[in-house]
Amino acid sequence: INAEYGVDFNHKKERHLNGALFNNITRPSLLITDAYNATFEYKKRRKRDQELISTILETVRQDGNVIIVVDTAGRVLELMQLLEQLWRNAESGLSAYSLALLNHVGFNVVDFAKNMLEWMSDTVTKQFEEQRSYPFHFKHLNLCHSLQELEKIPS
Secondary structure, X not given: OOEEEEOOOOOOOOOOOOOOOXXXXXXXXXXXXXXXXXXXXXXXXXXXXXXHHHHHHHHHHOOOOOOOOOOOOOOHHHHHHHHHHHHHOHHHOHHHOOEEEEOOOXXXXXXXXXXXXXXXXXXXXXXXXXXXXXXOOOOOEEEEOOHHHHHOOXX
């Protein structure tokens, strides 16, 4: 039996992953998939990112805090890359603010991602090959396992 299991897949390219390709599937005897998001219209990534960035900038500039609740198995790597890039941009002025991921397995997720670069997007792979820089080595993002670690970060 040649079974293929592909539920909740993403066919669109993301910041750190290429979109799912199914051209390597050759007539499976069993294909399990879903159509949960088939009719959902996604915003363009650039627009979605810009809305998030604008909200973050507006909030922290008014002395507020931003908490983004995200599953570590889902969008966390993409969000970490986006936020790190934003914090590295001198024009944003965000380097004056702290950036943290509070999750008991966050360190593991980043560590696993560092060891699976061959599965990342072409952009991430090329960056590593040309610059020998890990895409998940964060200068501004603090990985915290507990509230006590979070409280030690300067605000």
